[in-house]
Amino acid sequence: MTSRTELANAIRALSMDAVQKAKSGHPGAPMGMADIAEVLWNDYLQHNPNNPEWADRDRFILSNGHGSMLIYSLLHLTGYELSIDDLKSFRQLHSKTPGHPEYGYAPGIETTTGPLGQGIANGVGMAVAEKVLAAQFNRKGHDIVDHNTYVFMGDGCMMEGISHEVCSLAGTLGLGKLVAFYDDNGISIDGDVDGWFTDDTAARFESYGWQVIRHVDGHDSEEIKMAIDTARANIEQPTLICCKTIIGFGSPNKEGKEDCHGAPLGDDEIALTRARLGWTHGPFEIPANVYEGWSAKAKGAAAEQSWNDKFAAYAVAYPELAAEFERRMKGELPADFSVKAAAYITECQTRGDTIASRKASQNTLNTFGPLLPELLGGSADLAGSNLTLWSGANGISAEDASGNYLFYGVREFGMSAMMNGLALHKGFIPYGATFLMFMEYARNAVRMASLMKQRAIFVYTHDSIGLGEDGPTHQPVEQVASLRNTPNLETWRPCDTVESAVAWKSAVERADGPSALVFSRQNLPHQQRTAEQVANVARGGYILKECAGTPDVIVIATGSEVGLAMDAAAQIADKAVRVVSMPCAEVFCKQDAQYIESVLPAAVTARVAVEALHKDYWYKFVGLQGVIVGMDTFGESAPAADLMAHFGFTRDKVVNSINSLV
Numbered sequence: 184m185t186s187r188t189e190l191a192n193a194i195r196a197l198s199m200d201a202v203q204k205a206k207s208g209h210p211g212a213p214m215g216m217a218d219i220a221e222v223l224w225n226d227y228l229q230h231n232p233n234n235p236e237w238a239d240r241d242r243f244i245l246s247n248g249h250g251s252m253l254i255y256s257l258l259h260l261t262g263y264e265l266s267i268d269d270l271k272s273f274r275q276l277h278s279k280t281p282g283h284p285e286y287g288y289a290p291g292i293e294t295t296t297g298p299l300g301q302g303i304a305n306g307v308g309m310a311v312a313e314k315v316l317a318a319q320f321n322r323k324g325h326d327i328v329d330h331n332t333y334v335f336m337g338d339g340c341m342m343e344g345i346s347h348e349v350c351s352l353a354g355t356l357g358l359g360k361l362v363a364f365y366d367d368n369g370i371s372i373d374g375d376v377d378g379w380f381t382d383d384t385a386a387r388f389e390s391y392g393w394q395v396i397r398h399v400d401g402h403d404s405e406e407i408k409m410a411i412d413t414a415r416a417n418i419e420q421p422t423l424i425c426c427k428t429i430i431g432f433g434s435p436n437k438e439g440k441e442d443c444h445g446a447p448l449g450d451d452e453i454a455l456t457r458a459r460l461g462w463t464h465g466p467f468e469i470p471a472n473v474y475e476g477w478s479a480k481a482k483g484a485a486a487e488q489s490w491n492d493k494f495a496a497y498a499v500a501y502p503e504l505a506a507e508f509e510r511r512m513k514g515e516l517p518a519d520f521s522v523k524a525a526a527y528i529t530e531c532q533t534r535g536d537t538i539a540s541r542k543a544s545q546n547t548l549n550t551f552g553p554l555l556p557e558l559l560g561g562s563a564d565l566a567g568s569n570l571t572l573w574s575g576a577n578g579i580s581a582e583d584a585s586g587n588y589l590f591y592g593v594r595e596f597g598m599s600a601m602m603n604g605l606a607l608h609k610g611f612i613p614y615g616a617t618f619l620m621f622m623e624y625a626r627n628a629v630r631m632a633s634l635m636k637q638r639a640i641f642v643y644t645h646d647s648i649g650l651g652e653d654g655p656t657h658q659p660v661e662q663v664a665s666l667r668n669t670p671n672l673e674t675w676r677p678c679d680t681v682e683s684a685v686a687w688k689s690a691v692e693r694a695d696g697p698s699a700l701v702f703s704r705q706n707l708p709h710q711q712r713t714a715e716q717v718a719n720v721a722r723g724g725y726i727l728k729e730c731a732g733t734p735d736v737i738v739i740a741t742g743s744e745v746g747l748a749m750d751a752a753a754q755i756a757d758k759a760v761r762v763v764s765m766p767c768a769e770v771f772c773k774q775d776a777q778y779i780e781s782v783l784p785a786a787v788t789a790r791v792a793v794e795a796l797h798k799d800y801w802y803k804f805v806g807l808q809g810v811i812v813g814m815d816t817f818g819e820s821a822p823a824a825d826l827m828a829h830f831g832f833t834r835d836k837v838v839n840s841i842n843s844l845v
Contacts, residue, residue, distance in 0.1 A: 185476035187404045190225065191217040192460045193260060193473045195433055198252035199456060200466040201273040201280070203447045208274060208282065211430040211443035212250030215368050215401070216335060219426055222407040223364075224257055224479070227415070229330060231483030232262035235290040238512050239490050241330045242293050242309045242608065246302025247337035247366065248283040249445065255280050258291045260469070260477035265289050267467055286607070286635040294607050295635050298627050300343030301600045303363060306334040307349040308604020308613075310361035310421070311579070311589070315559065316610050318585035320508050325497040327490070327508065331415070334363045338376050341365065341384055348597030350421075354392030357581030359418035362411070366401070368430040374441045385425055394420040401426030419581075433460045511557045511610045514638070514694055520554050524688045527551075531680040532717050535709040540742070541644040541702040543683035545570035551687060552576070552587075555612065559605060561589035562616040562642075563598050568704075569616035569644045595621045599628035599641065606637040612691060616642035618650075619659040619701055622666070632697040633671040639697040640690045646676065647795040648830060649743050650704045654820030664800040666699045667768055675767045676701040676794075678745035679709050682766045685720040689770070701742065705823055708746040710764070723770025726782055728752055728762035735759045735845045736789040739804055741766060744793040744812075744832065751837035758845050761787075768804075789844040795832050810840040 194217040202208035229241040245254045252273065258265045265279060269289070272278035279289040283297030293309070296302040310332040317328040340346050353361055365384065369376055385395045394417045396410045407426070414422035431443030434456045448456065457463070464470060498505035510517075527550045536543070552558055552573045562571045577586035591598040595617045602613040622629065622643055632639045648658045666674040675686035675698065683702065690698035710727060712720075719725035724739075728749060735758045740748035745764045752760040763782055765771055771779070783790075783804065790809040792801035798813025805811060812831060819826060827833065 185472045187218070187221055189473060190476050191221040192433070192462050193469055193477070194220060194253060194256040195460060196457070196462050196464065197256040197259070197270060197467065197469070199448050199453050201252050201255070201270050203450065203453060204271060204466070205274040206447060208252060208447065209249040209445050210252065210448055211370070211445075212247055212337060212366065213253035213256065214432045214434065214443070215428040215430045216250065216253055216366050217432070218402045218404060219335070219364055219407055219428070220253060220257055222404050223333060223411065224261060225477070226408065227411055228333065229486055230291075230479065231487045232291070232480050233484055234487060235263065237487050237490070238609075239328065239330050242306070242332045244293055244296065244302045244306045244309075244332070244334045245284055246296055246306070246334050246340045247299065248296030248302060251280070251282065251284050253335075254284055254292070255289065258289060260474065261479040263289070263291045265291070267469070271467060294604070295631060298631065299339040300345040301628060301631060303334050303336050303340055304345050304349040304597055304600030304628070305604035305607060306332050306361060306363070307353045307358065308601035309608040310353065310358040311356065311601065312605050312608035312610055313360050314356070314358060314584045315579060315586070318583070320504055322497070322501060322504070325493070325500060327494050327497050331360045331362060334361070335366060336363055337366045338369070338371055338380060341382070342380055345596045345600060348594040349601060350388060350393070351391045352592065352594065352597065353421045355581065356579065357392075357419055358421045361421040362414045363421070363423050365423055365425045366428055367425055368428045370430045370439070370441050370444060372441060372444055385423070388423045392420060394422040396422065396424045399424055399426045401428035402432065435459055507556070514609060516692065517554060521692065523554055524551060524684070528681060528684045528688065528717060531684050532712055534680070536680050537706055537708050538680065539703050539706050540677050540679065540683045541570045541704060543677070543680040544642065544687065544700065544702050545573060546680065547684045547687045548573035551691065555691065556587070557610065557612050559587050559589065559611040559613045560615070561591050561598060561613070563591045563595045563621070564593045565617055566590070568618070569642060571614070571616045571642060591615065595624040596628055599625035600631070602639045603628060603632050603635065603637055606632070606639045607635070612638055612640065614640035614642055616644065618645045618657060619643035619662050620645070620657050622659075622662050626665070629666070629672065629697070629699070630669060633669050636671055636696045638694055641697060641699045642702070643699060644702045645704045646701045646742060647703070648814070648818040648826045649795060649823045651823035651826065652820055655817040658818035659796065660814045660817055661797045663701060664797045667800055671696040672699060673697075673767055673769045674699040674701060676742040677766045678740075678742055678764055679707050681710070681712065681717060682720055682764070686766060689721060689767070703743045705743065707743055710745065710749065720766065721770075722774050722778065723767040723772070724763055724765035724782055726761060727764040728760070730759035730761050732759055733784070734761035734787055736791065736841050737761045737763055737783060737787055738791045738793060738837070738841065739763045739765055739801070740793040742794070744795055747832060747834065747837060748793050750834045751841065754834065754838050755841060758841065760841060791837065791840045791844065793832070793837055795827070795830070810844060812837055812840055
């Protein structure tokens with residue numbers, strides 16, 4: 184029988200060989216964590232290489248994603264479709280094995296990691312998903328949702344502030360199926376961390392309400408097994424297993440040093456390491472007995488078949504629940520959602536309410552929420568301002584996880600990264616809210632949702648200087664431009680109840696990426712539309728006010744400034760003025776050329792853009808010869824009306840801008 188040491192050494196060998204061939208990478212962490220990974224993956228991890236999407240698989244996350252050769256080695260050795268040639272292509276263009284694990288590149292990669300701390304945050308989100316799904320779907324004698332989330336994390340993840348945010352909440356929520364392994368090797372890029380990281384990490388996690396298992400020798404398989412058994416036995420608390428390891432384990436001259444953290448070992452050192460480990464095989468050579476010792480195909484197929492049998496019995500006992508579970512895990516929407524959502528949009532147009540778009544958002548949730556049991560909402564301690572609580576929202580707690588709403592506390596970054604974990608797990612459409620200004624705290628998680636093309640809905644209220652007296656610290660200026668410039672993200676800034684409902688419908692129906700919904704604090708006037716105009720809102724930009732013949736000038740506006748643009752256009756009798764509402768520029772730019780030309784004819788170069796946010800984004804639509812009524816400074820503290828007048832968001836300013844062009 185192949186020894187555990189030999190199995191772990193296969194990881195070390197593949198990792199140092201791939202990094203050496205690529206001439207870049209991080210061999211230290213994979214070599215140091217190989218023994219922990221061997222025990223977890225061979226003795227505990229519930230997964231099936233034949234079907235990486237099996238619903239009840241355990242989730243494994245490498246939060247310290249720079250050690251990516253660890254997970255690539257594991258996937259290859261256990262039987263996933265990741266060949267030895269894929270490992271030889273490590274860090275090369277179009278390979279399945281990029282420098283950091285990227286979701287969607289190789290089967291078995293549960294999330295993109297690399298920005299430290301976000302992997303554990305995704306893991307907390309996945310553990311929440313497991314707990315909530317279990318509460319919603321499991322019935323006595325039928326535990327169809329019953330899996331664990333395992334996370335590897337290093338000193339860097341611990342130092343990042345996001346780990347404090349999410350691990351604190353994980354303890355409060357009692358996520359007993361979450362097990363994190365702390366790779367305590369004491370080394371980061373700059374050297375021995377004692378010079379800048381002296382936290383009592385174990386005590387910190389104990390204060391969060393975690394079970395903490397201290398002083399585990401990360402190179403002793405029996406100690407690792409005992410720790411995992413203890414973790415799995417406690418289903419009331421998440422567990423942190425503190426593993427003392429040696430970075431670059433096996434390298435005679437570089438183990439335990441920062442030299443092996445982020446650079447190849449070198450041919451000479453690799454030869455010495457092979458000799459020390461007793462690994463007599465050449466680069467990328469894995470003997471048959473090692474492959475046999477690692478293969479999880481038969482065991483994984485049996486585990487999934489056992490679950491399939493349980494699910495079949497569940498489907499007989501609870502056919503409607505079983506069908507609903509399958510629908511949600513596939514990411515399919517209820518069959519009647521689109522029709523009922525469209526009817527609500529028509530109702531909004533008929534009612535014609537003049538309210539804040541944040542209130543219009545809440546009204547939409549009150550309608551869409553009962554149609555979408557997969558909606559899982561939340562707010563970063565601003566529910567009363569963001570208006571994310573709807574009539575059917577029920578809070579999730581450690582004692583009762585059957586609800587659909589998370590109180591995230593003041594944790595904008597943690598909330599957003601947890602939402603990504605919820606989306607990646609499947610079974611939910613997560614939405615979470617904060618003030619638009621505080622998107623800045625969460626910026627990288629929004630970027631990661633966009634990079635991974637996940638259906639997460641980021642709700643941002645108090646969207647401009649129009650929020651008033653709270654002043655420039657709370658008044659967003661440049662944030663929407665940043666969101667709009669993020670690939671794969673669709674940013675909606677609606678002008679009234681109709682556009683708000685369309686924004687929500689678009690975000691819910693969009694399966695290939697995230698959406699940002701940007702809402703006002705202040706009331707916004709209802710806009711009159713024909714049925715055709717209502718339909719065109721979903722195209723991201725449309726003609727709201729048409730003129731006779733070819734327009735002399737086109738005014739483009741979004742959100743709270745659409746009403747201002749309409750007022751200004753109504754004052755001009757001697758020119759043909761078209762007003763275009765553009766609630767989502769990204770969606771508009773995806774329309775066919777004929778439609779774009781019909782809304783913004785290239786021949787009409789006299790254009791004005793109006794938005795109480797940073798002006799630079801709008802040059803792409805108005806050109807250098809156009810006029811932009813926007814912001815290029817920070818705001819001030821004053822009532823909203825005074826601020827709008829002070830910064831030039833007035834009817835007269837827009838009228839003068841129009842007249843200056845024609």
